[in-house]
Structures are given as C-alpha cells and as structure tokens.
Amino acid sequence: MGRKIFVSYKYADGDVRVLNSDALTTARRYVDALDDILADEDHIFKGEDDENNLSELTDATIEEKLRDRIYDSTLTIVLISKGMKAHGTPEKKQWIPWEISYSLRQQPRNGRTKGVNAVLAVVLPDRQGSYGYYITEKSCPSCECRTLNTPTLFNILSKNMFNVKNPQHSDCDQHSTGLKPYLGEPSYIYSAKWDDFESDPNKYIERAYRIRDNSDDFDIVKNL
Secondary structure, eight states: OOOEEEEEOOTTOOOSOOBTTBTTOOHHHHHHHHHHHHHHTTOEEOSOOGGGOSTTSOHHHHHHHHHHHHHTOSEEEEEEOTTOSOTTSOGGGSHHHHHHHHHTSOEEETTEEEOOOEEEEEEOOOTTSOOTTTEETTOSTTTOOOEEOGGGSOHHHHTTSSOBSSOOBOOOTTSOTTOOOBOSOOOSSEEEEHHHHHHOHHHHHHHHHHHHHTGGGBOOOOOO
C-alpha cells in the first residue's frame, strides 16, 4: 500500500549537485525527482508541485496549507542540503524546523488524533557532488563506522539523532571511552544519501516506519 509522504526542504538552495545538466539546479529540482521516484513506487506525494509553489502566499496561509499536508501524511522526508539553513535567522522563523516539529507532534482534529510521523533525512550531494559536509564514510579504518556532522543541522534534527534511550556501542578499541560508535538504530531520524535512496527508496522508507513503530525507544524532541 502506498505511503503518504510530505517533503521538507530549502527551496532555493543551489549548493547541490547538478541534475540533468541543469546548471541552475536547486533543492527544488530534487523534490521533482523525488516525486517521480515516489510515484513509481505507488507512494503519495503530499508536497506542492513546482507550478503551485507557496512563495506568493502570506506566512499564515502557507502555515495552514502545510498543516493540512503534514496532517494527511505519515512520513516526512527532509532533504538535507549544504545551504539549508538561513544563518542569522532564528530557527523558529524558518520553515524546515517548523515542519519537522509539526510532523513529530500528535495532532487532534475533528475527533481524530493523528500520531507522530516517521521522519527520514535524505542527504543531497553538494555542488561538487560530495556528501562530506555532513557524512564521512569509514571514518574509522578499523570498524568502518560513519560519522554524521549533526551540528550543521537545525537543532530539532540533530536532537532527534543519536537519541535512543538505551544506546549500545561498538567495542572498537580505536575510539576513546564515550566516543564509541553506536550499534543498531540509535536515531529516530535516520540519514540516507540521495544516491542510496534513489537506488532503493522502499528500503529506507520502510526503515523509517520501523523506527517510528518503536518510537518509545527514543527521547523525541518535538518543540522548537
């Protein structure tokens, strides 16, 4: 059965790898590609089409439309891009943190309470085609763990990573005490590279739902 999926992203971030030889590629073009991927897998895209973007509307109207779309979804995919944060603008005044916060809260409406969404971070390569601004693969030559540069993210994203209540750690002796890699599912919000997601989207979509089904195992931060 198709999943209802909302997508959170920074519309005009141009520090992303070029798609289809379009030198003006922004994160929005990846949303179009994601829409095609989801349609091929019979999932339901709950975001706006490019020709129906919300940029000309008031903030209050945008917020109401976003509430409706998130309420009618069960998974939020957040596209991580190198320039997603507007530095100098409080996070509470940026859309991505608000969308994630709303996705993580139970929402009563018309006698029905919507449960929290599953959330999946899909990481876009930067203009040079690198994921290194956020993901370092095989950061340890011994255990070949990966490192996520979570301090570069919005707080509500970083706080919902490595937030499992009872963490398990690797016994790799190449890491000092307190810095040993996590085992299992340490994060409510899992991070997947765009290329990996594109190759097998359902693998990562279903992983996000499995994590959501065990949400009591995590200290989920819902408020900004």
